[in-house]
Amino acid sequence: xxxxxxxxxxxxxxxxxxxxxxxxxxxxxxxxxxxxxxxxxxxxxxxxxxxxxxxxxxxxxxxxxxxxxxxxxxxxxxxxxxxxxxxxxxxxxxxxxxxxxxxxxxxxxxxxxxxxxxxxxxxxxxxxxxxxxxxxxxxxxxxxxxxxxxxxxxxxxxxxxxxxxxxxxxxxxxxxxxxxxxxxxxxxxxxxxxxxxxxxxxxxxxxxxxxxxxxxxxxxxxxxxxxxxxxxxxxxxxxxxxxxxxxxxxxxxxxxxxxxxxxxxxxxxxxxxxxxxxxxxxxxxxxxxxxxxxxxxxxxxxxxxxxxxxxxxxxxxxxxxxxxxxxxxxxxxxxxxxxxxxxxxxxxxxxxxxxxxxxxxxxxxxxxxxxxxxxxxxxxxxxxxxxxxxxxxxxxxxxxxxxxxxx
Numbered sequence: 001x002x003x004x005x006x007x008x009x010x011x012x013x014x015x016x017x018x019x020x021x022x023x024x025x026x027x028x029x030x031x032x033x034x035x036x037x038x039x040x041x042x043x044x045x046x047x048x049x050x051x052x053x054x055x056x057x058x059x060x061x062x063x064x065x066x067x068x069x070x071x072x073x074x075x076x077x078x079x080x081x082x083x084x085x086x087x088x089x090x091x092x093x094x095x096x097x098x099x100x101x102x103x104x105x106x107x108x109x110x111x112x113x114x115x116x117x118x119x120x121x122x123x124x125x126x127x128x129x130x131x132x133x134x135x136x137x138x139x140x141x142x143x144x145x146x147x148x149x150x151x152x153x154x155x156x157x158x159x160x161x162x163x164x165x166x167x168x169x170x171x172x173x174x175x176x177x178x179x180x181x182x183x184x185x186x187x188x189x190x191x192x193x194x195x196x197x198x199x200x201x202x203x204x205x206x207x208x209x210x211x212x213x214x215x216x217x218x219x220x221x222x223x224x225x226x227x228x229x230x231x232x233x234x235x236x237x238x239x240x241x242x243x244x245x246x247x248x249x250x251x252x253x254x255x256x257x258x259x260x261x262x263x264x265x266x267x268x269x270x271x272x273x274x275x276x277x278x279x280x281x282x283x284x285x286x287x288x289x290x291x292x293x294x295x296x297x298x299x300x301x302x303x304x305x306x307x308x309x310x311x312x313x314x315x316x317x318x319x320x321x322x323x324x325x326x327x328x329x330x331x332x333x334x335x336x337x338x339x340x341x342x343x344x345x346x347x348x349x350x351x352x353x354x355x356x357x358x359x360x361x362x363x364x365x366x367x368x369x370x371x372x373x374x375x376x377x378x379x380x381x382x383x384x385x386x387x388x389x390x391x392x393x394x395x396x397x398x399x400x401x402x403x404x405x406x407x
Contacts, residue, residue: 045072045073046072046074046308047066047072047073047099047308047311047312047315048075048077048098048099048100049063049074049101049300049315050084050087050097050098050100050101050102051076051077051101051102052078052081052102053078053080053081054333055102055329055332056076056078058328058329058332058333059076059329061325062074062315062319062320062328063076065319066315066319072311072315074315084101084102085103085110085111088101088103088301088303089114089116092116093114093116093305097303097305098303098306099307099312100300100301100302100315100316101300101301102300103145103298103299103300104298104299105137105145105147105367106296106366106367107301108136108137108139108145109139109366109367109368109369109371110369111301112140112144115304116303116304116305117145117304118144118301118302118303118306118309119143119144120137120143120145120302120317121313121317122143122146122317123317125317125318125321126143128339128340129340130147130150130338130340130343130359132150132295132297132362132363133150133295133297133299134147135209136150136296136365136367137297137299138208138209139367139368140209141208141209145297145299145300146299146316146317146320146321147298147338148298148299148300148320148325148329148339149297149298149329149330149336149338150295150296150298150335150337150338150343150359151264151265151266151298151335151355152295152355152358152359152362153190153262153263153293153294154262154263154280154281154283154293154354154355155172155178155262155280155281155282155283155284156253156260156267156268156271156278156279156280156281157260157279158176158256158259158276158278159278160276161176161256162175162260165279165282167284168284168285168286169194169284169291171284172260173237173239175259176259177252177257177260178239178258178259179244179248179253179258179260180240180249180261180263181245181246181249182240182241182242182244182383183242183246183383184242184383185380186379186380186381186383187379188378189294190262190263191229191382192293192294193283193285193292194225194228194229194283194285194286195222196289196291196363197225197285197287197289197290197291198221198225198228198287199220199221200216200219200222200225201216201363202371202374203215203216203366203371204216209368210368210371212368212370212406215403215406217374217378217395217398217399218399222395223391223392223395223396225395226385227391229385229391230388230391233385233386233387233388234386234387242387249263250263250267253271253276254274254276256276262283265351265355268280268351278351279354280350280351280353281354282358282361290361292361293358293359293362293363294364294365295359295362295365296365297364298338299338300316300320302316323339323341323342323345326338326339326342327342327346330342330346336352336356336359343356370406373402373405373406374402376402376405377401377402377405381394381395
């Protein structure tokens with residue numbers, strides 16, 4: 001897979017009304033139907049769907065439309081987002097749990113290796129989704145998730161302090177103070193765009209996605225990034241500082257002390273509510289290569305033990321994959337829809353459109369199990385470099401530690 005383009009639920013901010021989406025109720029699609037139960041598939045009478053509690057209402061229109069068309073009841077069960085994954089993994093092997101669950105793409109490796117999710121058949125619908133959303137929904141060459149939303153970080157700029165977007169990383173820091181969440185143990189999620197600008201992804205890829213046997217952290221670009229990072233730390237420019245955690249970075253931007261803030265759409269509401277005229281800019285690259293942030297994708301999975309897989313597939317692809325349903329979910333959370341047509345509509349808002357533009361350079365956060373071994377060491381090594389440790393030696397140790405942990 002050629003990859004060309006952490007997930008939190010977004011705090012809603014009052015921009016959805018500019019799109020005129022209120023009252024949007026998904027209707028039964030006329031085309032692209034998969035085999036529904038009444039046509040010889042499952043003899044399903046009820047589909048149970050776990051969703052986070054804030055999105056039950058957004059899905060009710062699609063559920064009602066499916067029931068009206070097929071006679072299959074759709075029971076929407078609101079769950080605490082913090083519990084969904086663990087409850088799903090524990091209940092599916094026992095034959096309990098839902099037919100469908102909402103979740104995040106970075107769960108996919110764990111769900112697939114635990115054997116609790118079933119493949120999806122998207123048919124012609126696969127071309128209708130943003131490429132990065134489809135890539136994130138795929139594990140070892142098989143699609144397991146129906147994506148509905150995509151999020152990534154970008155640079156928030158205070159237009160009153162800096163009217164025009166910077167042209168490079170150096171131009172940005174020359175024009176105003178830049179803050180990015182780090183903390184004592186670092187935050188590689190926020191630093192990843194700069195790392196990719198040096199040609200140092202975490203893993204290489206093959207036709208089936210990320211390749212755990214191809215660790216790219218330790219390539220020449222990784223050491224170049226580490227050297228650059230050290231130059232922006234305690235013994236250099238001081239742009240990156242482990243004393244700056246998420247709350248401090250946020251407050252500095254809200255107080256007008258910082259003109260630029262690297263963060264996600266979940267923080268835009270606070271800036272808008274604070275009266276800041278916000279622009280969304282690409283992450284400025286410190287090299288001549290693009291700075292590519294991680295993309296996090298939200299979606300729906302079918303239980304491997306569901307007795308209603310055909311009905312579940314039909315409901316996901318043709319109802320939750322419809323433009324109306326994806327826009328209803330957008331209205332509930334103000335996160336860019338995964339369906340291209342819905343994303344285009346949502347991008348009429350300049351904030352959403354700004355994140356979507358940056359997202360064109362984003363890459364899916366690896367969902368393979370080996371990624372857990374990377375997180376274990378990655379941030380700590382970056383924090384040490386920021387605080388003055390030898391960049392190359394520290395990066396080489398990071399690579400060796402990760403490689404040994406992966407085995």
